[in-house]
Amino acid sequence: xxxxxxxxxxxxxxxxxxxxxxxxxxxxxxxxxxxxxxxxxxxxxxxxxxxxxxxxxxxxxxxxxxxxxxxxxxxxxxxxxxxxxxxxxxxxxxxxxxxxxxxxxxxxxxxxxxxxxxxxxxxxxxxxxxxxxxxxxxxxxxxxxxxxxx
Numbered sequence: 001x002x003x004x005x006x007x008x009x010x011x012x013x014x015x016x017x018x019x020x021x022x023x024x025x026x027x028x029x030x031x032x033x034x035x036x037x038x039x040x041x042x043x044x045x046x047x048x049x050x051x052x053x054x055x056x057x058x059x060x061x062x063x064x065x066x067x068x069x070x071x072x073x074x075x076x077x078x079x080x081x082x083x084x085x086x087x088x089x090x091x092x093x094x095x096x097x098x099x100x101x102x103x104x105x106x107x108x109x110x111x112x113x114x115x116x117x118x119x120x121x122x123x124x125x126x127x128x129x130x131x132x133x134x135x136x137x138x139x140x141x142x143x144x145x146x147x148x149x150x
Contacts, residue, residue: 001031001032001033002031002032002033002083002087002094002140003032003033003035003062003092003093003094004028004032004033004034004035004093004094004095004096004136005034005035005036005037005059005062005093005094005095005096006034006035006036006037006095006096006098006129006132006133006136007037007039007056007059007060007064007095007096007097007098008036008037008038008039008097008098008125008129009038009039009040009041009052009055009056009098009099009100009101009125010038010039010040010041010100010125010126011038011041012038012126012129013126014126017126017127017129017130020130021036021129021130021133024130024133024134024136024137025133027137028133028136028137028140031137031140031141031143031144032136032140034133034136036129037059039052039055039056039059040052040055041100042100045102048100048101048102049100049102049103049104049105050105052099052100052102052104053099053104053105053107053108056097056099056104056108057107057108057111059095060095060097060111060112061093061095062091062092062093062094062095063086063091063093063094063095063113063114064094064095064096064097064111064112064113064114065082065094065095065096065097065112065113065114065115065116066097066099066104066108066109066112066114066115066116067096067097067098067099067115067116067117067118067128067132068099068104068109068115068116068117069117069120069122070115070117071114071115071116071117072114072115072116072117073117073119074116074117074118076135076138076139076142077142079116079135079136079138079139080138080139080140080142080143082114083136083139083140083143084143096132096136097112098125098128098129098132099125100125101125118131118132118135
């Protein structure tokens, strides 16, 4: 079964967001082993990017995709194709990375294999987790040929 990790900065505090994450995690369990890695959010904005990026770099260990406003604009079918190609080429694990609200360092951008943009709008980081999980779920249903994505 595919191993997919979502690497994020900070914790979810609102129950309604946690409920949505739990729902998509449950749905994804049919298609992959999902692990959500929550890294410590830095409260001091002056050093946040450096410290949070260091934590992200330490967590990387597979094929990784950064969610970034300057990344490649992708479609759901494109994500599905990429996931299929990544695992077909022998990857043991695929990681999606959501940086902190201040962004990530150039080192993180250089360390990942791909960068995606889900559009030219800014999402709250907590909501971005749900959007990402939904897109992973949509991609895996496309690959499985199930009707969710229609």
